[in-house]
Amino acid sequence: MTKKQWQGWGPGEQAEQHYLVQPRALAGGGDVRHISEFLRASGWRDKSTPGGPLHMESPGRSVRVAYDPYVLPGGWTIHGQADGVGGEWSAHLGRQTPVEIVAGLTDALNRPRSAHAPNVWAPLQEQNWHMSVEGEQNMATSPDGAAWMQYHQGADGSAMWWTGAQDKQGNGWTANFTPNTPMHLVQAFSTELAGPDPVMRPRGRVPHSAQIRTWSVSVKPSQLSAWQQARITAARAATWARNSARSTRPHTTARPYAPASGARTRR
Structure with missing residues (x-):
């Protein structure tokens, strides 16, 4: 065990410099x-190959989550198979989409759906996003103008969600959701x-942007580990x-009764 490793544990550990970044939409990809x-x-299966892109599969094998930074444009792909409720769907999110925002969708894949009808615009309105309607296009823009949804x-009835964030230097990300993407996601x-x-974000991983605000904080490795755990x-x-x-859960479907002789009775 090296001295550096030992200092990462217990009372002798050294605090490391991190930064709180706001707005979160411009914070960069993250871990x-x-x-x-x-x-x-x-309970998801890790189907990734060593040294390759991330590839996760849901317990029921109905949804796949992948992250590939090695191709252009690269980023996240979440793909769902058709089921009894809706058709096949997918979401594509750029590499610089903050993981905390991506996790909004991926975490929800592991939660039961709410009994209430989903409303994509409600969380945006609660944070005072500007809402506008132009023909068949509805749009919400963050108060600072950096992010949108x-x-x-279209005329053929197809629908598409498109979202993203960009600073004045042109740095940012975009994401889109195909028409059948479940609205609660x-x-x-x-x-x-x-x-x-x-x-x-750790030191060295903060984007160079004039539109973000940062606060320096000292964090011990044990604190980071505790938050992750x-x-x-x-x-x-x-x-x-x-x-x-x-x-x-009790079984609600009873097996039909068959007479001992095996003969079926008529109604």
């Missing part, structure tokens, strides 16, 4: 493990997109609760 570790703790319906994304809280623990607890509920 991919924020998403991948949560999915693993939620747009809904457009798009709402979960918009909630994190509009979130007012800053996000944390709390998120993982919450995912495991929620997964255990769901699995327990399924295993204890």
Whole structure:
């Protein structure tokens, strides 16, 4: 064990400089493990190859989450198979989409749907985003003008969600959701997109932008580990609760009664 490793544990650990970045939409991509570790703790299979892009598969194999930084334009792809509720869908998010915002969608994949009808615009309106309507296009823009969310319906009835953020130097990201993307997932994304809280980035990973505000903070490795572990623990607890509920749920479909002789009775 090296001295450097030892200093990362216990009372002798050294604090490291990090930065709180606001607005979060311009904070840069962040640590991919924020998403991948949560999915693993939620029972997802890691199908990634060593040294290759991230590739996660849901327990029921109906949804795939991938992150590939090695191709252009690269970024996130979330793909869902058709089910009894809706058709096949996908979401594509650029590499610089903050992981905290991407996690709004990916975390929601592991939660039951709310009984309330989803409203993508509500979280944006709560944070005083500017709303506008032009023909078949609805658009919301953040108060600082850096981020947007747009809904457009074509003449053929097809619909598309398009969103992103960009500073005055042209740095940023875009994302889009195909028409069949479940609305509760798009709402979960918009909630994190509009979130007012800053996000944390380590020194050297803060974007060079005149439109962000930063605050320097000293963080111990044990604190970072504790925060990450709390998120993982919450995912495991929620997964255990769901699995327990399924295993204890009574069977509601009774097997039809067959007479001992095997003959069927007529009504």
